[in-house]
Amino acid sequence: MRRTIPNILIVGTPGTGKTTLASLIAEKAAFNHINISELSREKNFCDEFDHQRNCHVLDEDKLLDFLEDDLQVNAGGFVIEYHGCDFFPERWFDAVFILRTDNTKLFDRLKARNYSESKIRENVECEIFGVLCDEARDSYKSNVVQPELASNTTDDMEKNAETILQWIEMYKLNANS
Ligand code: ADP
Ligand code: MN
Numbered sequence: 647m648r649r650t651i652p653n654i655l656i657v658g659t660p661g662t663g664k665t666t667l668a669s670l671i672a673e674k675a676a677f678n679h680i681n682i683s684e685l686s687r688e689k690n691f692c693d694e695f696d697h698q699r700n701c702h703v704l705d706e707d708k709l710l711d712f713l714e715d716d717l718q719v720n721a722g723g724f725v726i727e728y729h730g731c732d733f734f735p736e737r738w739f740d741a742v743f744i745l746r747t748d749n750t751k752l753f754d755r756l757k758a759r760n761y762s763e764s765k766i767r768e769n770v771e772c773e774i775f776g777v778l779c780d781e782a783r784d785s786y787k788s789n790v791v792q793p794e795l796a797s798n799t800t801d802d803m804e805k806n807a808e809t810i811l812q813w814i815e816m817y818k819l820n821a822n823s
Contacts, residue, residue: 682726686705731785
């Protein structure tokens, strides 16, 4: 069964602007904004601690069950954001948007977050190599993965919000006709 209201996934290296953009979309489209990192911290979906990488490992099964059973993601109207996308069920998303940011800008944003040198390097390299773009293209059909969105300036941000909001409107028109 096709949803009448779509679900949107926003992916991108940390610092590319996912949370800022998703908040805008959620507000303007009256969608539920799910920040997977935040939700996982709140609900304790993180299990063991990875000491080498200094971060928690996500318990994906617990997270997915919660999204499906408690939040009813399948119904539509969600804008979900995370720096990974290969473990979500493909059927959940009607469009996947990938944010891209120039290295120097990304570096400055992560530095401003007080990330360690190694974490900054890891993330900037992830962005340079387009790791998340590959992951998105490997995990979702080509008609679901949308053209990459540059996220370097506040102008970009507004343009991207507009692009996604228009995509949502088009989807609704098609679904209801
Ligand atoms: P993410 O959720 O992907 O880690 P955030 O939305 O937290 O990224 O954005 C990281 C920082 O960059 C924030 O300070 C935000 O204000 C800024 N930012 C995000 N997108 C843009 C953009 N398109 N242009 C300029 N600054 C941005
Ligand atoms: Mn974020």
